[in-house]
Amino acid sequence: MRRDGRNGWIMLLMVICGLVIGGFLGELIGNYLPILKYGYKLGVSAHEWNFHVLRLTFGLEFNINMFSVLGIIIAIYAYRKL
Secondary structure, X not given: OOOOOOOHHHHHHHHHHXXXXXXXXXXXXXXXXXXXXXXXXXXEEEEEEEOOOOEEEEEEEEEEEHXXXXXXXXXXXXXXXX
């Protein structure tokens, strides 16, 4: 907990929600305005370990588009207004 009474976990949750909602809106509206669908893929490709009894697959990828960035900015602005 910080001195000003705000919790960093709340900000992280709001940023993640802004990212997800913005990404969803970008994909939805991007069907009508293709420029909004333009984005960047960031991540690590899937890596698989096969132990013949257990198979583990690790990978992480973010697809960030214009609305995702806008969602993050709105989430940070809303958090500061709390």
